Amino acid sequence: MLSREEFVFTIGYDGPVAVVDKHAKNKYGKLSTRELAAKGLFRAAYSSAVHSGDAEELKFVAEAYNRLAEQASIEQFRADISTLARLFGVFPVDVKRSVFI
Numbered sequence: 001m002l003s004r005e006e007f008v009f010t011i012g013y014d015g016p017v018a019v020v021d022k023h024a025k026n027k028y029g030k031l032s033t034r035e036l037a038a039k040g041l042f043r044a045a046y047s048s049a050v051h052s053g054d055a056e057e058l059k060f061v062a063e064a065y066n067r068l069a070e071q072a073s074i075e076q077f078r079a080d081i082s083t084l085a086r087l088f089g090v091f092p093v094d095v096k097r098s099v100f101i
Contacts, residue, residue: 005029006098008036008047013095022100033057037064043088050090058084 002010002018009025010018028041033052036045042065049057058081065079079087 002095002098004048004051007051008044010047010098011101013093014099016095016097018093018095018098020098020100025100034060037061040068042068043090046084046088047090050085050092 005025006018006020009021009029011021012019024044028036028039028044031039031041033045033048034057036042036048037060042061045061045064046058049061062079062081062084065084069079085091
């Protein structure tokens with residue numbers, strides 16, 4: 001299983017290996033789900049919430065994303081938790097290895 005930081009900053013997969021953004025992991029890896037969302041890093045915040053398995057964190061990310069969408073007057077992009085999975089392309093995956101770029 002990947003560490004939280006590796007999962008949060010995974011940008012893709014090469015077969016059974018996760019490809020991780022090393023720079024982002026080093027810069028933002030210690031931030032909480034809420035801190036990531038506050039910085040506008042919604043994909044990372046959503047990934048963090050998925051990794052934690054906490055329904056409240058998932059709900060928080062969806063609400064934070066929707067608040068931003070409303071401020072930008074793009075309410076047609078209003079998302080619920082299931083929509084965020086498709087929007088960000090983040091799903092729990094059982095990967096044991098990672099490579100950093």
